[in-house]
Amino acid sequence: MKQFVTAAALLMAATLGVEAQKPMKAPKGGKAISDELIGIFFEDISSSADGGLFAELVQNGSFEFNPTERDGWGPGTAWRFIRPGHSLGRMEARMDRPLNTNNPTYMRLHIERVKEYYDYTGWKGVGLENSGFDGISVKAGQRYDFSAFMRTTLIGGMQVRVALVEPQGWGKDPKLLAEATVPVGSPNWNRYEAVLTPSGDCAHAVLQILVLKAGEMDIDEISLMSEDTYKGHGLRKDLVQALADLHPRFMRFPGGCVVHGGGDGFWNTYRWKTTIGPRHERRPLKNTWGYHQSMGLGYYEYFQLCEDLGMQPLPILPCGVSCQGTNGGWGMKDQAQDVVPMSEMDEWTQDALDLIEWANGDASTTWGRKRAEQGHPKPFGLKYLGIGNEEKITPEFAERFKYMYERITKAYPDIVIVGTAGPGSHKGNPDFDNGWRLAEEIGLPILDEHYYEPNRYFLSSRQYDNYPRDRKTKVYLGEYAAKDKKLIDALAEGLYLLHVERNGDVVSMTSYAPLFARKGATNWNPDLIYFDNERPFLTCSYYIQQMFGQSAGQYYYGDCVCFEGDDAQVVQPVQDSHYGQSVVLNAKTHRLYVKLCNAGAEAKTARLDLSRFSGMKKTARKTVLAGARDDENNFDQQPIAPSVETVPVQKRMSMELAPYSFVMLELELK
Numbered sequence: 001m002k003q004f005v006t007a008a009a010l011l012m013a014a015t016l017g018v019e020a021q022k023p024m025k026a027p028k029g030g031k032a033i034s035d036e037l038i039g040i041f042f043e044d045i046s047s048s049a050d051g052g053l054f055a056e057l058v059q060n061g062s063f064e065f066n067p068t069e070r071d072g073w074g075p076g077t078a079w080r081f082i083r084p085g086h087s088l089g090r091m092e093a094r095m096d097r098p099l100n101t102n103n104p105t106y107m108r109l110h111i112e113r114v115k116e117y118y119d120y121t122g123w124k125g126v127g128l129e130n131s132g133f134d135g136i137s138v139k140a141g142q143r144y145d146f147s148a149f150m151r152t153t154l155i156g157g158m159q160v161r162v163a164l165v166e167p168q169g170w171g172k173d174p175k176l177l178a179e180a181t182v183p184v185g186s187p188n189w190n191r192y193e194a195v196l197t198p199s200g201d202c203a204h205a206v207l208q209i210l211v212l213k214a215g216e217m218d219i220d221e222i223s224l225m226s227e228d229t230y231k232g233h234g235l236r237k238d239l240v241q242a243l244a245d246l247h248p249r250f251m252r253f254p255g256g257c258v259v260h261g262g263g264d265g266f267w268n269t270y271r272w273k274t275t276i277g278p279r280h281e282r283r284p285l286k287n288t289w290g291y292h293q294s295m296g297l298g299y300y301e302y303f304q305l306c307e308d309l310g311m312q313p314l315p316i317l318p319c320g321v322s323c324q325g326t327n328g329g330w331g332m333k334d335q336a337q338d339v340v341p342m343s344e345m346d347e348w349t350q351d352a353l354d355l356i357e358w359a360n361g362d363a364s365t366t367w368g369r370k371r372a373e374q375g376h377p378k379p380f381g382l383k384y385l386g387i388g389n390e391e392k393i394t395p396e397f398a399e400r401f402k403y404m405y406e407r408i409t410k411a412y413p414d415i416v417i418v419g420t421a422g423p424g425s426h427k428g429n430p431d432f433d434n435g436w437r438l439a440e441e442i443g444l445p446i447l448d449e450h451y452y453e454p455n456r457y458f459l460s461s462r463q464y465d466n467y468p469r470d471r472k473t474k475v476y477l478g479e480y481a482a483k484d485k486k487l488i489d490a491l492a493e494g495l496y497l498l499h500v501e502r503n504g505d506v507v508s509m510t511s512y513a514p515l516f517a518r519k520g521a522t523n524w525n526p527d528l529i530y531f532d533n534e535r536p537f538l539t540c541s542y543y544i545q546q547m548f549g550q551s552a553g554q555y556y557y558g559d560c561v562c563f564e565g566d567d568a569q570v571v572q573p574v575q576d577s578h579y580g581q582s583v584v585l586n587a588k589t590h591r592l593y594v595k596l597c598n599a600g601a602e603a604k605t606a607r608l609d610l611s612r613f614s615g616m617k618k619t620a621r622k623t624v625l626a627g628a629r630d631d632e633n634n635f636d637q638q639p640i641a642p643s644v645e646t647v648p649v650q651k652r653m654s655m656e657l658a659p660y661s662f663v664m665l666e667l668e669l670k
Contacts (some may be wrong), residue, residue, distance in 0.1 A: 004424045013259050021511045022667065023587045027612040030555035030585060033504025034474075036249040037310065037497075038549040039511045041478060043256030044297070045289050045524055046517035051133030051518065052531065054297035055229045055236045057144070058130050058207060061222040062284060063093060063105045063292065068264065069286045075105050080129040080240060082208065086115040089211075099149050099189050099220045102274070102283040106220035111211050112248075122175060125161060125210030130669075134520060135204030137533040138164060138177065144196045146207075148222040149280065150184045154215035157185025161210040162194050164200045177202055184217060184662070191280075196224075203534060221254075221280040231308050234301065239516070240298070242529055243309060247549035250312035252386065252478060252511055253302045257288045259389040259476035260318045266340060272299045273353055276374060288323075289523045295532070303359065303380045314418065315355065316386035320348045320400045324392040339396045342403070349404045356382060356412050386418040390450055392481075393434035395423045405442060418476055425449030427463075439473045446508060450479035458482050458492035459578055464503035475506055476646035479513035481541070485526035487631045487640055487660055491599035494662050498546050498580040498597060504556055512545055519635055530635065539633050540640045543625050547664045551593035553586035561594065564605040579604050579657070585613075593614070594665040598657035601629070611651045615670030620649040626661035 042048065044148055059078035065322050067073055075093035083089055089111040098104040109125040117162070130136075137145060144164070152158045160182045165174035180194035202495035206223055211217050228242035261269040264286065275298030284297040299315070306313040324337035340348070359382035361368030368379065387404055391397050405417055415624060419439055424430025432449075440446045453461075464475070477500065482489035493512070500507050517527035528545065530537040561581040578600040584593045592613055598604045610616060625642045633640050649667060657663060 007151055021588075021590055024590050026555045026585055026587050029612060030503060030557050032554060033501065033556045034508040035552045035554050035586070036312070036505065036509055037501065037504060037552060038246070038248060038545065039250035039252065039314070039509055040243060040246060040248040040515055041256070041511035041513045042254070042302070042515050043258050043513070044254065044287060044293055045256065045514050046527060047133070047291065047521035048504055048514075048516035048518065049297040050292070050294050051521070052518050053235055053239050054294075054301070055234055055294055056294070056296050057132045057136045057224040057226070058222050059133055060292070061130075061338045062103045062220060062280075063107050064103055064284045064294075065292050069292050070290055073292075075107065078130060079107075079130075082129045083126045084123040084208070085211070087124055087126050088112040091128065091232045094218070100281050102281055103221065106157060106218055109189065109211055109217045109219065111214045111216070114212055114214060116230045117621050125212045127160075127208065127210035128354070129206050129208050130222070131204070131206045132224075133518075133533065135533060135581070136164070136207060137203050138198045138201065138205050138226075140198055140200045142197070142198065143227040144178070144224055144381065146180070146194045146196055146224050147191055147379070148209070149185055149189045149191050149220045150182075150217060151669075152184050152215060152217040153187045154213070154217070158215060158217050159212040160184055160192075160213055160217070161208070162196065163208045163210070164196050164198055164202075164205050165208055166200075166205055174206075174208075177205055189218075189220070191221075211464055224277075233304050233308065234296070235305060238536055239529070239531060240305070240308070242538065242542075244540075246546050247552070248250065248309065248311050249549075249552065250314050250384065250448075250509060250511075251302070251309075251317060252304050252314040255288070255316060256479075256513075257323050257389065259316050260321065260391070261288065266338075267321075267324070269322075271351065272315065272317065273351065275299045276358075276370065281526045299355075300374055300376070307380060312383055313359070313380065314384040314386055315382075315593055316418075317352050317355065318348065318388050318398070319388040319391075320345055321388065321397045323390070332613070337392050337396075338395065339400065342399065342476070345400055345403050348400075349407050352385065352387070352404060352408050356385065356408075356415060382415065384416045384418055384446075384486065386448065388418075388420045389448075389544040390420055390423045390609075393420075393431045394511040398434070398438050401438070402442060405444070416445045418448055419444045421447050421449045423450060425451050436473075440471070444473050446474050446476045448476045448478040450513075452479070452483055455482040455484065455489045455492035457463055458496040461496070462499050464500060464506050467503065467506045469506065471506070474508040477507060479511070481512055481526060483526070484600045485539045485541060485632050485634075486547050486629070487540045487627050488599060488629045490625075491597060491660060491662060493541055494544040494548075494577065494595075495580050495599050497544070498582045498595060501548075501582045501584060501595075502556060502558060532635070537633060538636065538641075540627075540631070543640070543642050544662060547595065547623060547625070547662065551584055551586075551591075551595060551664060551666070553591070553593060554585035555585040555587065557583040557585065557612075560609055561596065562607050566609065581606065583610075590669045592667040592669055594667070596634075596655065596657055596663045598659060598661050601659050603659055604657040606655045606657060608655065609651070610651050610667070613651070613667075613669055616649070616651060617668045617670075618648060619646050620668075621645075621666040622647045623666075624661060628659050629660050
């Protein structure tokens with residue numbers, strides 16, 4: 001009999017470990033809301049994975065780049081052939097007798113002559129050089145693990161010099177930062193390793209691999225990674241810390257449009273089974289956004305990251321329907337949506353069933369054993385599973401979605417299925433209307449809505465006030481953002497989140513999108529976090545998300561705050577007002593959060609009445625995000641950041657809100 005650890009049991013265990021206090025009784029007048037409102041959505045867009053969150057420093061280490069991914073790409077992309085001194089030779093991409101079928105391309109080095117030249121004292125050999133992603137950033141004294149699969153038929157073997165160097169310009173010796181020599185002596189593929197410890201910092205180092213003896217050598221799956229990753233799990237430490245500081249309750253992954261592939265056919269659909277196991281055996285894939293995914297960041301790493309940050313995993317699986325926008329399909333009368341035959345849907349459904357077993361089954365199950373073999377014997381405790389992403393809600397989609405939904409819920413009734421309301425989730429949009437109709441027909445637990453709008457939409461729309469309260473289906477606002485990254489855009493999003501919080505009985509989850517964007521490789525703007533090789537750059541919107549992530553709770557109180565100028569205490573100012581409020585109680589942690597937003601050009605005065613909350617301490621933690629309307633954080637300047645101070649508080653008090661500001665009070669209750 002299959003054994004599973006339920007997500008509820010894991011959450012209870014986590015809660016007992018963190019919450020020392022007994023949950024308090026909520027005062028009257030509150031409304032029960034979701035305490036999972038703030039999550040994150042990771043999609044490999046704008047080079048977020050390779051060269052970003054995944055801490056691999058070598059680009060195209062498997063030589064699998066090819067022209068179907070981008071014009072002009074090939075096995076040698078990101079590599080430079082080098083032969084210092086009078087050394088002679090050549091390199092050749094080959095596919096015979098590969099390391100494995102998922103990574104069939106490798107590089108053969110033909111070394112004709114190795115000879116030192118006086119301008120390159122001590123520098124000789126024939127080999128390859130890789131500059132990573134706009135240079136390899138290394139720190140003095142840190143350990144960097146090099147590995148590669150190599151083989152040679154040369155009797156006596158080869159000596160391979162691996163080095164991190166800092167280029168010094170034409171005609172000058174590169175500056176040596178670290179080196180190691182690796183003996184290669186087998187005609188069969190073997191993994192060779194070395195540790196490189198740089199003698200100095202360098203923002204634009206390169207990795208050199210030089211063969212020091214004439215002959216032939218094959219090489220594949222080259223890797224260089226710092227040992228200093230987040231919890232040693234291979235993810236870039238500073239970027240994960242930026243996520244941890246958001247206090248997210250869940251993470252949706254791997255997309256986004258990445259879920260249903262890059263528009264070249266169903267062969268290019270993201271399939272989770274090809275992203276687990278040893279990294280050198282995973283199948284790389286063309287990305288929807290026009291570049292290569294190595295799958296070094298795969299499903300195992302996603303689930304591990306969720307565990308590390310205490311998030312619920314929300315994987316999204318394809319459902320045999322392609323994105324209607326593929327191959328120029330957006331805007332066409334007959335969009336380019338394609339579907340697999342119903343006779344093949346069992347395969348797609350089985351992928352979902354196997355994923356649940358992989359995540360929740362014990363080591364005696366087929367897929368649970370695969371997870372255990374990768375290093376995680378304990379089940380992950382999957383609670384949510386998304387089927388489909390933003391597809392056009394056609395009859396063909398509905399047929400395939402219902403087919404998967406019925407079989408998954410029959411096998412695993414405790415798994416909460418998340419559906420999709422299509423692109424542009426607003427009333428009157430045919431996909432939105434059809435998505436909700438389908439959700440209500442089958443009793444879907446959660447429906448994923450997406451919309452990107454100018455800030456004026458978020459400043460004025462209060463759409464969830466009008467959603468039916470008796471619907472079984474809850475809302476997941478899975479992708480949203482104002483279409484710029486100025487302070488006013490962040491405040492508009494904050495004002496809208498106050499509205500979402502007030503409707504936390506209808507909306508159960510939200511996640512801003514996109515999450516990451518690499519400098520110089522951005523497919524989409526705006527994004528929550530920008531980064532380069534050295535550091536993340538946090539936007540104004542990031543800090544708004546952070547405050548909401550810090551202030552999750554189970555009860556909403558709408559009548560504790562009013563603004564001077566309003567006729568009476570109101571739950572929310574008139575629709576077009578650029579100010580708003582929210583009071584949320586976390587009964588588990590005995591914390592009360594008062595959030596106030598002023599997205600207007602005039603100062604506002606808020607009157608607080610917190611007299612219903614007993615045991616309130618006399619001081620509170622006050623966080624303020626404020627600035628000029630059009631301020632923004634970017635690679636050149638970071639003018640906006642929250643200020644935090646401890647302030648005296650009373651049960652009845654007034655607070656001044658500066659123009660273009662967001663204020664949060666965190667109060668402790670006994």
